[in-house]
Amino acid sequence: MDQTAKIITKALLKNTTNPKLAWHLFKRVVSSPTTTNISLHPVPTITRILIRSNMFDEIDTLHSLLIALKPHKSSQSSVFSMVRILAEMGFLDKAFSQFKSMRIHFPENQPSIYLYNVLFECCIKERRVDSVLWLYNDMAVAKVSPETYTFNLLIQALCDSGHLEEARKLFDKMSEKGCTPNGFSFGILVRGYCRAGLSSEGLELLGLMRNLGVSPNKVVYNTLISCFCREGKTDGAEKLVERMREDGLFPDVVTFNSRISALCKGGKVLEASRIFRDMQIDEELGLPRPNMITYNLMLEGFCKEGMLEDAKTLVESIINSYGFMKLETYNIWLLGLIRNRKLLEAQVVLKEMVDKGMEPNIYSYNILMDGLCKNRMLSDARMVMNLMRNSGISPDTVTYSILLHGYCSEGKAFEANNILHDMIRNGCFPTTYTCNILLYSLYKEGRISEADNLLQKMNEKGCGLDTVTCNIVIHGLCISGKLDKAIEIVNEMWTHGSAALGNLGNSFIGLVDDSNIKKKCLPDLITYSTIISGLCKAGRLDEAKKKFIEMMGNNLQPDSVIYDTFIHSFCKEGKISSAFRVLKDMEKRGCNKNLQTYNSLILGLGNKNQIFEIYGLMDEMRERGISPNVFTYNTIIRCLCEGGKIEDATSSLDEMLQKGIYPNISSFRMLVKAFCEAREFRVAQEVFEIAVSICGHNEGLYSLFFNELLNAGEVSEAKQLFEFSLDRSFYLGNFLYKDLIDKLCKDEQLEVASGILHKMIDKGYGFDPASFMPLIDVLGKRGNKHEADELAERMMEMASDSRVANKVHQSAGELAHKKQNKYAGSDWQTIVHRDDGSGIALKTLKQVQKGWGQGNISSLQPQKYDFLDYWEGGNGGPYPEHCSWDNALVGPAQGSSHPDVPSVGLRKHQLPFSAEELAS
Incomplete structure (x- = not known):
């Protein structure tokens, strides 16, 4: 670089804070007719200044100026420098645009392999597989020979995208292109095979390395050992450790941690524990001592398997060895206690952290709140949130989502509404996950119109609609009886993704951009599980079969849940032979029978009263180790x-x-x-x-x-049981108490019948006024007009009293006995006006009505809470205008502050939301 270029570069750097002046200065120099080749050296400097200032129009102008300059070779080199800088600073689309422009205008100019490598690296980092393939083809056109490093990048891209066969073919072609695979080449491909669970192919590559004279490194060995342990091939892992020693590579703590991690994840904690113990005590073998990562892996493994005593001993060992525990270890211990429902111990650990000067982070608090909410201890979770705030930690979106999910799971819409309000007011704006919680809750409570409004708001405010959202809507439509609409959405999802929800009549959702296949919300296994379950419950088994075939045609393999749905439906309809045919197909596809499967089959056989076959299934369950x-x-x-x-x-x-x-x-x-x-x-x-x-x-x-005793004529025993039930303040909706009064009156036990009625009144029951009728009839027939009138007045008081609004409801048992007892109906006014040859009670009531009137029975309307009331910022909502969603960047929760939060899957055995969905 000559003196002039140095002066220009220095002037540009001095004006970094004034990019417009820097750009004006550079443009003036480049536009000068005396500009020389050397003057283009400051191009990278001005490029970085313009990028940092987001002056992309000026970047385009610079690109045009450089292309127009002569000689072309120097200016084109400067353009390629701009391309490299744009790519490295994360503006890959702009870099590609300029790169392609140069390749079109000057195809004879050959870009350097270094530039190709930079672009490859950036594309792989952003998972732009299509761009990687384009670059590879362009290298061939430009006749640029790839380096070993280039091949390594390409193999990594193919492995990361799951194209292992193509990666292996490219690996095999390296020698044809004059490039020799190095240790990194082998390491990348071995890792790809191991991630896909193909340990044998990875082991084959280890042998190939020796044949080609490439020395295996610890990374390759550690990757293979971890894979073997994860696949349960512990003997193979031990042999690899020995082979590693033979190659002069001594297993280090990473090797042992890989083994322990894989074993713990595979549920083989005892095997991992033996290796851990050897690391602690077997110094003669030269084994590495465990580090904090080793301890954390073992602690996580013990907690996962519920081995809390071992975990507690390990915690004490960590404190003895190090004198303290790190925050990460405390959080693992907290999460383990919560997962094993040791809430009190978890709270003690949190307090212990504070006492020892180890400040819990937001992840610690979220772990505890999640456990409390899952165990329905919502007030305790609120107290933990207050403790968090007092400690100077502000709740994040994950914190609020945990609490919101807890209240929605309990059906507490009003409290959930307040949580959402507090969440937005404090600047934590709802993510797709948060909205999915609310959406599921609204559908569960039957608030369909509000759910549709929420969908509109989600799309309008930029909160993405994902497959989980679609599954919730489909599930909500199924349970609300709109099965055909749900089927229509599933069909549309294949072509329009989440925009298929526009079929609900939602004008906003119709504008969803789902054109990119990578972002499209396609139906998954849960989608089909939901719609098949809905069709089966509706008795539309033929349509359910068609959906099953459609699912298979789209390469979605059924699991045991879907098979169990069919088996249960067939058994419920008495089609046992069809159920067993489904069972046969289920086992053929590798889906094993589980408890749900056996229960469905036993239900079907039970309906046919085939007890011998049921005992046969019970024996089979015992043989398979499945407990009924x-x-x-x-x-x-x-x-x-x-x-x-x-x-x-x-x-x-x-x-x-x-x-x-x-x-x-x-x-x-x-x-x-x-x-x-x-x-x-x-x-x-x-x-x-x-x-x-x-x-x-x-x-x-x-x-x-009580009802069985009464029907069998055991009136005395039934009466005693009923009185005991009154003393216990039981709900009376399922008691045939009117039959009891009628039977007592027929047996001339008028005082007993009257005593029971008065006891019900004294206890505050708002029972059916028709219960008085048998006693009024008998008293009237005996001429006890005064007592009959008093009872009639009391009956009319109850009829007009607000207590009747909460009276017990007619049960199935009462309906079954309605024909047997003329007083059994719950509509007491119909009974009063009956025509059964006795007008005494009617006359008595008419007398009373002259003074009292009929009266009206009031109805209590449930209070309605709308989640969407305050989402319209600046429109009179209960929070300031600056808290509106219009000012929010709605997106997924950032960081790793969430524990093991429950998932939207919509199956019976699953909670609607999972930890993985929120964490991702």
Whole structure:
């Protein structure tokens, strides 16, 4: 660089803070007719100044000026320098635009291999596979020979994108192009094979390295050892360690950490623990001592497998060895305690951190809040958030999302509304994940119009709609009975992605840009699982089969959940042979039978009363190590009870208790009902008492036993049970208490009937006023006009009282007995105006009505809370205008401040949201 170029460069650097002046100075020099080749040396300097100042129009002008200069060779070299700088500073599209322009205008000018390598590297970093392929083809056109480094970059790009076969072909072509693979070439390809679970191919490359005279390094060995351990090939991993020593490479702590990490992730914590112990004590073998990463890996492994005593011992060992624990270790321990539902211990650990001067970070607090919310301890989670604020840490989007998910899971819409309000007010704007939580909650509560409004707002405010969003909408439409609309969205997703939600009539969503196939929200396994489940529940099995075939045609392999859906549906409809055909296909595709599968088959066989076949399935479950649950036994008990084999059903109950499977209310209800129908009331009483001792004083048990006693004519026992239920303030909706009053009146036990009615009134029950009718009738027939009038007045008071708004509802049991009892209907006014030959009660009521009137029964309207009220910033919402979403950059949660937060999958055994979805 001559003196003039140095002066110009110095002047440019002095004006870095005034880029417009720097640009004016440079343009004046370049535009001068006396400009020489040497004057172009400051081009990289002015390029960087313009890029940092976002002066891209000036960058384009500079590009045009350089192309127009002569001689071309020097100016073109300067343009390539601009291309390199643009790419390195992250402006790859602009770099490619200028590079392609040069290649079009001056195809004879050959770019350097260095420039190609820089562009390759930047493209790989941004996962621009298409651009990598274009560059490779352009190198061939420009007749630029690739270097070994170039091949390594290309092989890495192909491996990262999953194109292992192409990567191997390119690797094999290196020698043809005059390039010899080096250790990095082998390392990249070995890592690619190992990531794909192809350890044997990776091991083959290790042998090839020796044949070509390339010495394997520790990285290649460590990668292979980790892969072998992850695949469960522990013997192979041990042999690799020995082979490593033979090659003069001594296993280091990274080698052992790789083994321990892979074993722990594979659930083989005991094997990992043995290696860890050898590292601690076996110094004679020259094994490396464990470092903090080793301790953290083992702690995570113990916690994952629920081995908390071992984890606790390890924590004490860390403190003894180092005198302290790092924040990362504390967070692993906290997360382990939370995952194992040791909430109290987790809170103690958090306090211990503070006492020892180790300030918890936001990740620590989020771990604890997540555990509390999952265990429905929402007020405690709020207290942790306050503690976080008092410690000077502001809650982030992840923190609010945890709390929001907790309230939505509990159906507490009003509180969730306040959380969202507080979230936006404090500058934490909802992400797609947050909105998906709200969307799922709205659909779950049946608030369809609000859910549609939320979808519009999500798209309008730039909150991306993803596959999870589409799955939630599809699930919501299925449960709300709009199955055809859900099917339409699934069909449209293949071509329009999330824009398919525009079919809901949403004008904003219709503008979604889903043209890029990489960003398109395509249907996944959960999408089809949801729609197939909806079709099966609706009895549309033929359509469900078509969707299954469609899914397979789109290379989505079914899992056990989808197969179980079909099996359950066929069994429910009594099509056992079809269910077993599905089972056969399921096993053929490698999906093993699970508890859900067996329960569905047992349900179907139970409906057919095929008890022998059920016992056969139970034997098969035992052979496969699958333990039956309470649903399994309940199906067997029901089948035995319906078949009149009550003693066998009792034996099944005993078997449950012996295996530590606690019966539920349904287990006992079936047995109590069966013994009552067999008029074995003493045994029924014994079963009832066992049920109470296990399940507690449950209204369902008491109402069932009461109704069965009453139907069997055991009025006295039924009366005692009912009075006990009143003392316990049970809900009376399932008690046939009106039948009890009627039977007592027929048995001339008027005082007893009157006493029960008055006791119900004294207890504050808003029961059906028609309960008075049998007693009023009998009193009227006996001439006790005064008492009948008093009861009629009381009945009219109840009818007009607001308590009736909360009266007990008519149950299925009452409907079944309605024909047997003329007073059993819940519409007391219809009973009053009946025509059954007795007008005494009607006359009495008419008398009372003259003074009291009919009265109106009020209805309570539930309060409505709208999530969207405050999203319109500046429109009278409850927060300042500056908190509007219009000023927000809505996107995914940043950082790693989230623990193991629950996932939108919409299957029965899954929570709607997962930790991985939020963390990613």
